[in-house]
Each structure stands twice: as C-alpha cells, then as structure tokens.
Amino acid sequence: MTPKIVEIEIEDLAFDGKSVGRLDGKVVFCNGGLPGELVLAEIVKSKPRYCQAKVKEIVRKSDLRIAPRCAHFDICGGCTWQDLSYEQQLHYKKDQVLQCIARIGKLESVVVHDVVGSPDQYAYRNKMEFSFNVTEEGGFTLGLHERGRWDSIFDLDHCHLTSPVCNELVAWMREFVRAHDLTVYDVARHDGYMRFLVMREGQNTGQLLVNVVTNYGEFPFSDELVKGLTERFEQVVTIVHNQNGQKSNIATGEIENVLYGPGYVEEKLGRFVFRIRANSFFQTNSRQAERLYEIGFDVLKPTGNERLLDLYCGTGSIGILASERVQSVIGVELVADAVAAARENAAANGVTNAVFYEGDVKDLLNRLANDDTKFEAVIVDPPRAGLHPKALKRMLELAPSRLLYISCNPATFARDAGELVSAGYRLDEVRPVDMFPHTMHIELVGLLYRQ
Numbered sequence: 089m090t091p092k093i094v095e096i097e098i099e100d101l102a103f104d105g106k107s108v109g110r111l112d113g114k115v116v117f118c119n120g121g122l123p124g125e126l127v128l129a130e131i132v133k134s135k136p137r138y139c140q141a142k143v144k145e146i147v148r149k150s151d152l153r154i155a156p157r158c159a160h161f162d163i164c165g166g167c168t169w170q171d172l173s174y175e176q177q178l179h180y181k182k183d184q185v186l187q188c189i190a191r192i193g194k195l196e197s198v199v200v201h202d203v204v205g206s207p208d209q210y211a212y213r214n215k216m217e218f219s220f221n222v223t224e225e226g227g228f229t230l231g232l233h234e235r236g237r238w239d240s241i242f243d244l245d246h247c248h249l250t251s252p253v254c255n256e257l258v259a260w261m262r263e264f265v266r267a268h269d270l271t272v273y274d275v276a277r278h279d280g281y282m283r284f285l286v287m288r289e290g291q292n293t294g295q296l297l298v299n300v301v302t303n304y305g306e307f308p309f310s311d312e313l314v315k316g317l318t319e320r321f322e323q324v325v326t327i328v329h330n331q332n333g334q335k336s337n338i339a340t341g342e343i344e345n346v347l348y349g350p351g352y353v354e355e356k357l358g359r360f361v362f363r364i365r366a367n368s369f370f371q372t373n374s375r376q377a378e379r380l381y382e383i384g385f386d387v388l389k390p391t392g393n394e395r396l397l398d399l400y401c402g403t404g405s406i407g408i409l410a411s412e413r414v415q416s417v418i419g420v421e422l423v424a425d426a427v428a429a430a431r432e433n434a435a436a437n438g439v440t441n442a443v444f445y446e447g448d449v450k451d452l453l454n455r456l457a458n459d460d461t462k463f464e465a466v467i468v469d470p471p472r473a474g475l476h477p478k479a480l481k482r483m484l485e486l487a488p489s490r491l492l493y494i495s496c497n498p499a500t501f502a503r504d505a506g507e508l509v510s511a512g513y514r515l516d517e518v519r520p521v522d523m524f525p526h527t528m529h530i531e532l533v534g535l536l537y538r539q
C-alpha cells in the first residue's frame with residue numbers, strides 16, 4: 089500500500105515530546121516538527137480521535153529551530169528537543185505545567201513561575217545506562233536505544249549529556265568485549281552474556297563508578313577488567329558486577345559483586361557528602377538537584393522547630409540536607425537498599441536527628457494517623473505516578489499544616505494538588521525546575537498549606 093503523505097501545520101508540542109497538528113479537524117501527533125512549521129508527514133496510525141504521523145520533510149522551517157549538537161540526534165531516543173533553543177524548551181515546559189494545573193487540577197489563580205533552567209545544558213547527567221545488543225550480521229552494538237525502539241541499540245560515538253570520560257569508557261568497553269570474545273545478550277532470544285554498562289559519576293567529586301551488568305555467571309576476566317579500567321581512567325574509584333538473568337530488560341542486578349574499590353562513589357550536595365551505589369536512586373543532575381532542594385526549602389521556610397516527614401525519601405538526600413534546618417526528620421522509602429544508603433549517608437555526615445524507615449508511604453501514614461505525633465511539615469517526592477489514593481487520604485487525616493510537594497510529573501501533581509485543595513489546602517504558586525534539558529521532562533515544587 090502506498091503510504092499516505094499529508095501536509096500538516098505544526099501548532100504545538102505535546103507532553104511526550106511529540107509535535108501536534110491537525111488534519112481534517114483531527115489531532116495529529118508527529119515525531120518531529122516544531123510549532124510554526126509546515127511538514128510533509130506519513131500517517132502511520134489512524135484512530136477515531138487522533139492520528140500518529142512520521143515527519144518526512146520540513147517544507148517551512150521555524151525560526152525556533154537550531155542545529156542539534158549531537159550526531160545521533162536523528163535516531164537517538166534520548167534528546168527529543170535538542171533542535172529547539174533552550175529558551176524555547178523552557179517556554180514549552182512551563183506551558184505544560186500551566187496546562188496540567190488548569191485542565192487536570194482545575195486550579196485557578198495558581199501562579200506558575202518561569203522555569204529555573206539547568207546550570208549545565210550538556211554533560212549534566214551523573215548516571216548513564218548503555219545497552220549491549222547483537223546485530224543481524226553477527227556483531228554487536230553498545231550504546232543507546234533508537235527512538236521508539238526497545239529492541240534496537242545504536243553504536244554510540246558521543247553522548248553530549250554525559251562527560252568526555254564516560255564517552256571514552258564506552259569505546260574502551262566495546263574493545264574489551266571484542267578482545268576477550270565475550271558474548272552479547274540477545275534481547276529477542278534471551279541468551280548471551282554482556283547486557284549493560286552503567287556509570288555513576290560524582291559531578292562535584294569527579295569519582296566514577298563502573299557497573300557491568302551481565303546475564304548469570306561470574307565475570308570471566310575481572311582481573312583484566314579492573315587492571316585495564318583503573319590504568320586507563322584515573323577517575324574510576326570502584327567497579328561492580330551485577331548479574332541479571334531476568335527477561336525484563338533492566339540494568340539492575342539480582343546479585344552484585346564489588347570487583348574493585350568501595351562499591352560506591354561520593355557526590356557532594358552543599359556541605360553534605362552522599363554515597364551512591366550502582367542501584368540506588370540519586371537525582372541525575374547533581375548541580376540542579378542542589379538548586380531544586382534549595383528552592384524547596386525557600387518555599388517551605390522551616391523555622392528549626394519542625395518535626396519533618398520526608399516521604400519517598402530515596403537515599404535520604406532531602407532529609408539529610410533539611411536536618412540542619414528542622415528539629416528532626418523521619419524518612420520513609422520502599423526500597424530496602426535505598427533505606428540502608430540513607431542511614432549510611434546520615435551517619436557518614438554526622439546527622440543524628442534523622443531516622444529512615446523502610447515501608448510503603450500509605451501504610452506508614454496509616455500508622456502515623458493513629459498516633460498522636462504531629463508533623464508540622466511534610467515533604468513528598470513521589471515517583472511519576474504521584475500519590476497513591478490511600479496515601480492521599482491518609483495525608484488528609486494526618487493534616488500537616490505545610491506539605492511541600494516535589495514532583496517529576498506535572499499531570500499527577502495537578503491531580504493530587506486538585507484533591508488537596510478541594511479538601512481545604514491552598515496552593516498559591518508552583519516553581520518548575522528543569523532537571524533534564526533537551527527532553528520534555530519537567531520537575532516542580534509546590535507548597536500546599538492550611539491557614
């Protein structure tokens with residue numbers, strides 16, 4: 089069948105990074121094109137209420153368009169907005185927040201501030217996950233996912249979101265695997281050995297953790313790996329090997345062996361030092377994370393007398409940074425390793441007024457709601473799904489006077505904020521913070537309070 093090519097005027101950018109136009113009154117989501125552009129696009133999916141299209145040619149270019157820095161831009165799934173000026177990226181991210189607050193939260197008169205841009209627009213990531221995959225020709229690739237493809241990895245030459253040393257290490261590892269004739273995991277057949285190469289880099293310390301994730305089995309050339317990596321890269325302070333024999337294609341392991349060094353890198357936020365292990369959560373853009381937390385504290389305005397609840401606390405960074413501004417901190421986190429890391433981080437920093445509990449926020453809130461302890465301030469920083477309805481209900485029973493909501497998803501934030509406002513909280517303003525330049529992601533901070 090001949091593909092259906094149509095002319096589309098691009099009007100807007102959608103929350104998932106796609107562009108939006110109209111065809112015969114129906115919304116068309118395109119993978120490419122910027123607002124104000126006229127494109128020729130192939131319709132790849134047609135549903136009753138919308139179509140999906142692939143841009144083939146840009147007939148009229150927008151002034152907003154800039155030349156992407158990355159040679160992989162056309163195929164890489166990472167930076168969908170690298171061809172849009174940074175100023176415009178921030179404009180569309182703010183717009184996304186405004187639309188969510190109005191349409192999903194149904195909240196009027198909330199001031200949405202301009203987005204706080206990232207101090208680094210490139211090389212801002214402290215964590216990178218590179219994947220191995222076999223090729224049809226019998227070779228292998230090591231790099232990043234092709235846009236929209238879970239099963240196709242292109243050979244990476246240079247990623248501008250990470251540091252030069254991480255890029256050099258990818259090339260080095262490719263050669264190591266070739267030289268030692270290691271097999272590579274085939275995501276379709278589920279066999280082969282090498283699966284992922286993960287790096288965690290302390291951006292304020294320069295320390296680098298290398299994590300090799302493989303199928304089951306001890307790493308056969310661990311001495312050579314350690315010698316080669318530490319001789320070539322002085323930044324490498326630790327090397328770990330994770331084994332993952334599960335079909336799910338995730339770069340975390342079921343069994344971890346430390347091959348070299350302490351098993352963690354250190355990162356500094358403010359005056360505090362955090363240990364980051366291969367599998368623990370840590371904000372990906374360290375320098376902007378410092379600003380995000382500072383903005384949070386500026387909005388929360390702790391007096392020093394609060395008992396603070398830090399919910400969804402990960403490895404404890406918010407609670408530990410807050411510990412010198414409040415009376416005491418209770419952190420709650422589901423993942424046992426992260427709780428252990430939070431305790432370790434508190435101890436390593438001499439923080440004695442913070443405790444961390446492992447558990448589900450909704451269960452812990454249930455316990456606290458039946459307790460007499462009052463919390464003057466609560467910080468929540470949930471995953472993209474936002475607050476579980478039971479967690480939200482129990483939060484209302486706990487009734488803190490100030491609830492600082494840090495969110496990585498404006499849609500679920502708006503939903504939850506709408507519920508909290510209907511139940512008597514106020515939300516005056518929202519501060520978006522850009523943690524991920526060149527992607528459509530946006531973080532935000534909002535204070536909900538009772539009068």
Ligand SMILES: C[S@@+](CC[C@H](N)C(=O)[O-])C[C@H]1O[C@@H](n2cnc3c(N)ncnc32)[C@H](O)[C@@H]1O
Binds near residue numbers: 403406496
């Ligand atoms: C966006 S991260 C925030 C981490 C931390 N606040 C920080 O800034 O580094 C969300 C955290 O919530 C945890 N989490 C997810 N669901 C949870 C639940 N139901 N109860 C407790 N923690 C949960 C995740 O493991 C993750 O560490």
